Amino acid sequence: MQLQQLAYFVAVAEARHFTQAAERMRVAQPSLSKQIKALEADLGAPLFSRARGNVTLTPAGEALLPLARRILADADTARQEVAQLAGLRRGRVRLGATPSLCAGLMADALARFHRAYPGIELLVEEGGSRDLVRALARGQLDLSLIIMPLQSDDPSLVTEEILRENLVVAAPSHERPKGPYMEIEALRGRQMVMFRRGYDLREATLTACRQAGFEPRFSVQGGEMDAVLRFVEAGLGVAVVPSMVLDGRPGLSGTPLAPPGLSRTIALAQRKDVEPTRAAQAFRETLLSFVVEAGHEGTLPQGVDLIAELPWTDRPPGEAF
Structure with a gap:
C-alpha cells in the first residue's frame, strides 16, 4: 500500500468519477486506474462498484475512506514537522x-x-x-x-x-427589556431567528425552550452568525447568541436569561x-x-x-x- 495509491483512492471516492479524479490529481486516467487496481489487489477486496457507469464505494471502500484520509493527513503533518x-x-x-x-x-x-x-x-x-x-x-x-x-x-x-461564556437574548436596541434579565417563558410564542442545523446554539436554544415546556416559533431559520444578527437588527425576531458577538453592534441589545440562565x-x-x-x-x-x-x-x-x-x-x- 502506497500513499500515492491512497491519494488516488480518496480522489475517486470524492469525485465518484475516474476521469475527474485523474484530472484533479494531474495524472493520466489509465495510470490512476492501474494504481487503484493494484491497491485493490493488495487489500484483497474491490473498493469501487462500477455498475452501469456509476462509481460507488463498496463496503470495503467505505471502511477504507476515513482511514485513508487520516493516513494522508498524518503524512502531510509529518512532512511539516x-x-x-x-x-x-x-x-x-x-x-x-x-x-x-x-x-x-x-x-x-x-x-x-x-x-x-x-x-x-x-x-x-x-x-x-x-x-x-x-x-x-x-x-x-x-x-x-x-x-x-x-x-x-x-x-x-x-x-x-x-x-465560560453567557448566552443572551439578542433583540433590536429599541426593544430592550426593562429588567436586567429575561425569563425563558418570555420567548413562548415570540418570533425567533434560528441558526442552521449543526450550530451548537440551535441545540442550546431548542433544549432550553423544550425544558420550559414549549416549542419555539421561527420567523426565519438556516442562517450563519452574521446573517442571524442582521435578521434580528431588521426586526425579524430575537435570537439566543453568545454575548461576545454583540460587541460593536449598537443596533442590538443582549439580555441574559434569568438565573441560572444559559452558558456554554x-x-x-x-x-x-x-x-x-x-x-x-x-x-x-x-x-x-x-x-x-x-x-x-x-x-x-x-x-x-x-x-x-x-x-x-x-x-x-x-x-x-
Whole structure:
C-alpha cells in the first residue's frame, strides 16, 4: 500500500468519477486506474462498484475512506514537522473554531501569534463543533476551539476547558427589556431567528425552550452568525447568541436569561493519538497566554470568564521552535 495509491483512492471516492479524479490529481486516467487496481489487489477486496457507469464505494471502500484520509493527513503533518526540525523557518497550523469564536477570541490570538511567528502559515476552518470534531478526528485540523459538552464523547480527542461564556437574548436596541434579565417563558410564542442545523446554539436554544415546556416559533431559520444578527437588527425576531458577538453592534441589545440562565463552555481540542507539531504547540501556548492575560486585565469580552487559572507559557513570544 502506497500513499500515492491512497491519494488516488480518496480522489475517486470524492469525485465518484475516474476521469475527474485523474484530472484533479494531474495524472493520466489509465495510470490512476492501474494504481487503484493494484491497491485493490493488495487489500484483497474491490473498493469501487462500477455498475452501469456509476462509481460507488463498496463496503470495503467505505471502511477504507476515513482511514485513508487520516493516513494522508498524518503524512502531510509529518512532512511539516520534519521541515521544521530541518531548520526551515516556516510551518503550518490548521485551526478550527465556531463562527462566534473566529470573529472574537480567535482573531486576537491569531494576530498575536502572527506577530511572533510571521513565517508560519495559518489555515482556519469555521464551523459547528460537531463538524470541527470530525475534521480533527480525520487529521484535517491540528487544534480547534469547540463548545462543550459534545453531543457524544470522542475517545480520539483530548479537550482542555478554558472559558465560560453567557448566552443572551439578542433583540433590536429599541426593544430592550426593562429588567436586567429575561425569563425563558418570555420567548413562548415570540418570533425567533434560528441558526442552521449543526450550530451548537440551535441545540442550546431548542433544549432550553423544550425544558420550559414549549416549542419555539421561527420567523426565519438556516442562517450563519452574521446573517442571524442582521435578521434580528431588521426586526425579524430575537435570537439566543453568545454575548461576545454583540460587541460593536449598537443596533442590538443582549439580555441574559434569568438565573441560572444559559452558558456554554469553550474548550481547546486536539487529537490524542498524534503529537501536535511544534507550530501547533506554539499556537496553543500563545492562545492560553492571551486568554490568561485578558482575564487578569479584565479585557475578555463581556460575559466571558476564565474557568480556572490556566498555565502561562514558559516560551518567550517569538522564540524559535
